[in-house]
Amino acid sequence: xxxxxxxxxxxxxxxxxxxLRTALYEYLIAKSQGGDFVLRIEDTDQKRYVEGATDxxxxxxxxxxxxxxxxPDIGGNFGPYVQSERKKIYAQYAHQLVELGGAHYCxxxxxxxxxxENQEASGLKFEDPCKHLSIDEAKKKIAAGEPFVVRQNINxxxxxxxxxxxxGKIEIDYDELDEGVLLKSDxxxxxxxxxxxxxxxxxxxxxxxxxxxxxxxxxxNLIYEAFGWTPPIYVHVPPVMKDAQHKLSKRNxxxxxxxxxxxxxxxxxxxxxxxxxxWNPGTEQEIFSLAELxxxxxxxxxxxxxxxxxxxxxxxMNGCYIRSLSPESFHELALPYYKxxxxxxxxxxxxxxxxxxxxxxxxxxxxxxxxIENLPFYSSTLYENKKMKTxxxxxxxxxxxxxxxxVAQTVWTNESLFETLKNVAAEHNLKNGQILYPVRxxxxxxxxxxxxxxxxxxxxxxxxxLERIDLALTLL
RNA sequence: GGUCCCAUCGUCUAAUGGUUAGGACAUCACCCUUUCACGGUGGUAAUAUGGGUUCGAAUCCCGUUGGGAUCACCA
Numbered sequence: 001x002x003x004x005x006x007x008x009x010x011x012x013x014x015x016x017x018x019x020l021r022t023a024l025y026e027y028l029i030a031k032s033q034g035g036d037f038v039l040r041i042e043d044t045d046q047k048r049y050v051e052g053a054t055d056x057x058x059x060x061x062x063x064x065x066x067x068x069x070x071x072p073d074i075g076g077n078f079g080p081y082v083q084s085e086r087k088k089i090y091a092q093y094a095h096q097l098v099e100l101g102g103a104h105y106c107x108x109x110x111x112x113x114x115x116x117e118n119q120e121a122s123g124l125k126f127e128d129p130c131k132h133l134s135i136d137e138a139k140k141k142i143a144a145g146e147p148f149v150v151r152q153n154i155n156x157x158x159x160x161x162x163x164x165x166x167x168g169k170i171e172i173d174y175d176e177l178d179e180g181v182l183l184k185s186d187x188x189x190x191x192x193x194x195x196x197x198x199x200x201x202x203x204x205x206x207x208x209x210x211x212x213x214x215x216x217x218x219x220x221n222l223i224y225e226a227f228g229w230t231p232p233i234y235v236h237v238p239p240v241m242k243d244a245q246h247k248l249s250k251r252n253x254x255x256x257x258x259x260x261x262x263x264x265x266x267x268x269x270x271x272x273x274x275x276x277x278x279w280n281p282g283t284e285q286e287i288f289s290l291a292e293l294x295x296x297x298x299x300x301x302x303x304x305x306x307x308x309x310x311x312x313x314x315x316x317m318n319g320c321y322i323r324s325l326s327p328e329s330f331h332e333l334a335l336p337y338y339k340x341x342x343x344x345x346x347x348x349x350x351x352x353x354x355x356x357x358x359x360x361x362x363x364x365x366x367x368x369x370x371x372i373e374n375l376p377f378y379s380s381t382l383y384e385n386k387k388m389k390t391x392x393x394x395x396x397x398x399x400x401x402x403x404x405x406x407v408a409q410t411v412w413t414n415e416s417l418f419e420t421l422k423n424v425a426a427e428h429n430l431k432n433g434q435i436l437y438p439v440r441x442x443x444x445x446x447x448x449x450x451x452x453x454x455x456x457x458x459x460x461x462x463x464x465x466l467e468r469i470d471l472a473l474t475l476l
Numbered sequence: 477g478g479u480c481c482c483a484u485c486g487u488c489u490a491a492u493g494g495u496u497a498g499g500a501c502a503u504c505a506c507c508c509u510u511u512c513a514c515g516g517u518g519g520u521a522a523u524a525u526g527g528g529u530u531c532g533a534a535u536c537c538c539g540u541u542g543g544g545a546u547c548a549c550c551a
Contacts, residue, residue, distance in 0.1 A: 010551055048551085151549095167482095173479070190548090215547080236481095238482080276488065276500095278488090280488085306482075309487095309488095316500090357515090450513075451512080453510055
């Protein structure tokens with residue numbers, strides 16, 4: 001049978017990392033077996049609906065290259081793919097489930113609910129009085145306009161057993177299950193019901209979801225059973241954690257996919273990193289494109305325990321991706337950051353070549369190039385450096401020598417500049433650093449810079465280079 | 477609290493009864509070097525705990541501890 005998976009987010013805000021990882025695993029299960037990946041929007045809770053949230057879902061999936069085969073925007077043979085548009089379908093199946101004995105109509109009010117909770121808190125199992133209503137009696141009430149819900153029947157005794165791809169055999173006592181609402185009084189289904197109906201109707205073969213659903217899975221199986229349907233293959237995955245005891249969550253203000261992109265992480269790197277959070281290929285390879293993941297992914301190598309999201313490792317991986325970019329691609333990605341803080345006429349192409357191996361996120365570009373626009377104030381003690389064997393005196397004479405050579409310099413490339421200054425050093429019996437270090441300080445005003453003295457000179461251009469050396473000499 | 481689930485370096489993980497417990501990030505040291513980074517070499521660092529089973533346990537079983545999940549007209 002062809003494998004079919006679905007990503008079924010509810011449009012409640014931004015896409016968080018755990019969500020995206022679930023989508024990735026769903027995508028990979030489908031694609032590693034030549035199957036279909038379906039996008040379904042679960043908007044049955046109008047209270048939580050957030051405008052624009054579905055666009056974020058679309059754009060995120062597109063950015064990482066996870067294209068869906070069926071979905072609200074492109075249609076498919078099993079539509080509609082938005083749950084609020086499937087209202088009638090759920091109602092029809094809910095009524096059918098009642099006829100089949102899998103559920104009952106319930107007319108309990110808020111105060112009954114309180115009683116229900118109280119009883120359950122005291123350890124007793126609540127007996128829903130509505131359960132004893134005959135279907136005919138219930139239908140009369142409904143016809144009379146009384147608000148109702150459809151509530152699941154849990155009549156079985158003993159233990160429910162099911163197999164999970166990640167966790168293996170799970171056993172849960174039927175007594176632990178409560179008779180939850182399947183169809184709400186607003187006529188829309190709850191997740192518990194909509195999922196079963198949609199996953200069956202859409203012929204989903206593998207259901208991938210957070211492991212918080214493990215304990216309610218027997219309830220879903222009961223519904224499948226009542227309809228005479230075959231349950232899907234379950235793949236429950238552990239959560240992505242912020243630290244040892246907290247899940248990554250929007251409420252804590254933890255980074256979402258778009259936050260990370262805004263901070264200069266590449267979508268491919270983010271995807272690669274989260275693929276490895278809870279899954280491993282069984283080899284020592286760590287860098288994977290989505291296409292490569294499709295080839296090697298198997299759910300058997302999914303982990304059971306939660307994993308902590310480690311931004312430091314993501315940063316490293318992002319650095320790997322940045323370094324593997326072609327110089328042109330990097331330059332293109334860097335350009336918006338240059339525009340943000342540079343107005344001077346500098347050699348941006350060359351700047352990109354010195355920056356590329358040095359930044360791990362694009363956002364780091366800014367702090368690396370701040371000195372280009374405005375030379376920072378610095379103390380002349382900055383010229384003192386033991387390792388370079390320089391001090392203010394040497395700096396002064398070196399800068400004068402460098403200036404003389406640079407004024408005469410016609411070819412303004414890193415190689416030729418380096419050659420020139422190296423020769424100056426040699427002629428005056430100085431170490432390279434004794435010339436280059438003061439020049440670099442004069443040009444940048446900073447202890448550390450991306451690239452050496454001559455590289456900075458190339459970026460700044462001849463005019464600015466000489467201006468800054470002159471300025472430095474007036475201060476010494 | 478009942479129930480379910482989980483437990484290897486700080487972090488992500490490998491090792492499905494026999495390994496000096498492997499790799500990666502981070503960290504430290506050294507090398508390279510025009511500062512920084514990149515790159516290279518090496519180091520520190522883990523089987524939560526107590527009992528079994530076994531010739532042999534990170535691995536299987538039981539207990540303990542710790543953590544998470546669930547018990548909504550949310551998903």
